[in-house]
Amino acid sequence: MIDKHIDSLSDAVADIFDGATVMIGGFGEAGSPIELIHALIDQGARNLTVVNNNTGSGHVGLAALIENGQVGKMICSYPRTVGSKVFPELYRSGKIELELVPQGTLAERIRAGGAGIPAFYTATSVNTPLADGKELRNFDGRDYVMEYGLRADFALIKSECADNHGNLTYNKTARNFAPIMAMAAKTTIVQTGTLFEVGSIDPEVIVTPGIFVNRIIEIPNPAQESKLIAEGRSYP
Amino acid sequence: MSVAKKQTIGWGREEMAKRTALDIPDGSYVNLGIGIPEMVAQYVPEGREVIYHTENGLLGMGPAPAEDEVDPELINAGKKAVTVNPGASFFHHADSFAMIRGQHIDVCVLGAMQISEQGDLANWSTGEPDAIPAVGGAMDLVAGVKTIYVITQHCTKSGEPKLVESCSYPLTGKAVVTRIYTDLAVIDVTPDGFEVAELAPGISFDYAQERTGCKLLLGSQLAAAANQ
Numbered sequence: 001m002i003d004k005h006i007d008s009l010s011d012a013v014a015d016i017f018d019g020a021t022v023m024i025g026g027f028g029e030a031g032s033p034i035e036l037i038h039a040l041i042d043q044g045a046r047n048l049t050v051v052n053n054n055t056g057s058g059h060v061g062l063a064a065l066i067e068n069g070q071v072g073k074m075i076c077s078y079p080r081t082v083g084s085k086v087f088p089e090l091y092r093s094g095k096i097e098l099e100l101v102p103q104g105t106l107a108e109r110i111r112a113g114g115a116g117i118p119a120f121y122t123a124t125s126v127n128t129p130l131a132d133g134k135e136l137r138n139f140d141g142r143d144y145v146m147e148y149g150l151r152a153d154f155a156l157i158k159s160e161c162a163d164n165h166g167n168l169t170y171n172k173t174a175r176n177f178a179p180i181m182a183m184a185a186k187t188t189i190v191q192t193g194t195l196f197e198v199g200s201i202d203p204e205v206i207v208t209p210g211i212f213v214n215r216i217i218e219i220p221n222p223a224q225e226s227k228l229i230a231e232g233r234s235y236p
Numbered sequence: 237m238s239v240a241k242k243q244t245i246g247w248g249r250e251e252m253a254k255r256t257a258l259d260i261p262d263g264s265y266v267n268l269g270i271g272i273p274e275m276v277a278q279y280v281p282e283g284r285e286v287i288y289h290t291e292n293g294l295l296g297m298g299p300a301p302a303e304d305e306v307d308p309e310l311i312n313a314g315k316k317a318v319t320v321n322p323g324a325s326f327f328h329h330a331d332s333f334a335m336i337r338g339q340h341i342d343v344c345v346l347g348a349m350q351i352s353e354q355g356d357l358a359n360w361s362t363g364e365p366d367a368i369p370a371v372g373g374a375m376d377l378v379a380g381v382k383t384i385y386v387i388t389q390h391c392t393k394s395g396e397p398k399l400v401e402s403c404s405y406p407l408t409g410k411a412v413v414t415r416i417y418t419d420l421a422v423i424d425v426t427p428d429g430f431e432v433a434e435l436a437p438g439i440s441f442d443y444a445q446e447r448t449g450c451k452l453l454l455g456s457q458l459a460a461a462a463n464q
Binding site: 079092 | 290291292293294307308309310311315320326327328329330332333336337356361363366368369370371372373374375376379380406407408409410
C-alpha cells in the first residue's frame with residue numbers, strides 16, 4: 001500500500017545531507033514551505049545549494065536558513081526583495097555564492113531537469129552579461145543561448161491539498177515553482193494544508209500527480225511569513 | 237522659509253500611463269511592469285477588454301483588493317496583493333514563462349534605465365561592482381513578448397539623458413523596444429533611430445532634443461502639423 005504521509009517535521013527532512021541541492025518553492029511568501037524550512041534549520045545540514053526565486057525576507061523562513069549559515073550558494077532570479085537583508089550582507093562580504101538566472105530561464109531549467117532534458121536553447125539573455133561564456137546557436141536567423149536543465153536532491157514545497165499518494169492541488173499564486181520543483185528533485189517533500197484519503201480529490205483538478213512526490217506532512221495552519229516579520233519574529 | 241515649488245513641465249506619471257493606455261489594443265494579453273507601467277491598467281479606454289498577465293502565475297489579474305480582502309497567496313510579480321477577474325486562471329512558473337517566451341503575450345510595458353536608438357534596453361543593473369544583481373523576468377519579457385513599450389522619465393534625477401546612442405549599462409535585451417513614453421514625448425524606435433511621434437503640451441522638439449543623448453527625428457504627424 002502506498003502511503004507517503006509522515007507524522008513529524010524532523011522525520012520529513014532527516015536525510016537532507018551536507019552539500020545537498022535543495023529546491024524551495026515559493027515566490028516571496030506565497031507558497032513558501034516555512035515549517036519545512038524551519039525543520040531544516042533545526043536539522044542543521046550545511047553547505048546547501050538552494051534554488052528559489054528570491055532569498056527570503058526578514059529573519060524567518062529562507063532568510064533564516066541563510067542567516068543560520070547553512071547555504072553556500074543561491075540559484076535565483078531576484079535576490080533583493082523589499083525586506084531582504086540577510087542575503088545582501090552575506091553576499092557583499094563574500095560569504096555566499098550567487099548564480100543569477102533570468103526567472104523564465106530558471107523555471108525552464110527546472111522543468112527541463114524534471115523532464116530529463118539536459119539542456120535547451122533560449123533567446124532570453126542573448127546579448128546580455130548573463131549569456132557570457134555560454135554556447136550560442138543560431139536557429140532561423142535568431143541567436144539563442146544554451147542553458148542546462150537543473151535537478152536537485154530535495155525539493156521542499158507547500159500545497160493546499162494532498163492525498164496519501166502525493167497528488168497535490170495548490171492555492172492561487174502559491175503554486176508558482178512547486179509543480180516543476182516536485183518534478184526536478186530526487187526526493188520531494190510536501191507540507192500540505194489538508195491531507196485527504198486517496199480517491200477524495202477529483203483526478204481532473206490534481207495539479208501535481210503523486211508520482212512526483214515522496215513525502216507529505218500535514219500542516220493545517222501554516223505560519224504566514226509577512227505576519228511573522230510584522231511581529232518581529234526570528235528563527236530559531 | 238519659502239519652499240520652491242517643483243516646476244512641472246510635460247506629462248506627469250498619471251498622464252504618461254494614460255497616454256500609454258491609448259495604445260493597448262482591445263482583446264490583447266498584456267504584462268505590466270512594476271511602477272508607472274502598472275498604472276496603465278486603470279486608464280485603458282472603456283469598451284476595450286484587456287487580459288493582464290502576471291508572471292508569477294496568473295492570467296486575468298484584477299485590481300488591488302480592499303484591505304480586509306488581502307490574500308497573501310494571491311499576489312502579482314511585484315509581490316503586491318491583487319484580485320482575479322472573471323475568466324482568470326492560475327498556472328505554474330514554467331507555463332507562465334512559456335506564455336512570455338513562446339510569444340503568446342501581446343504587449344509588455346516596462347520601465348528603463350537607458351534605451352539606445354537601436355531599441356536596446358537596459359533596466360536591470362547599473363553594473364556597479366557593489367550592486368546586488370537581480371534580473372527577475374525582465375530578460376524573458378523583452379525576448380519573448382511581441383511588442384515592448386517603455387514608460388520612463390526622459391532624463392535621470394540628475395538630468396542625464398536616458399535615451400542614448402548606446403547603453404552604458406548592461407543590456408536587458410538588444411533591439412527590443414518598439415515605443416517609448418516619456419514625460420516629454422512619445423517616441424518610436426525606427427530603423428533610422430528615435431522618431432518623435434507626439435510631444436507633451438508645451439514641449440518643443442528642441443526642448444526634447446536638448447535632453448536626449450542622440451539625434452531625434454521628427455515624426456510625420458508632427459512634421460505635417462508644423463507645416464500647416
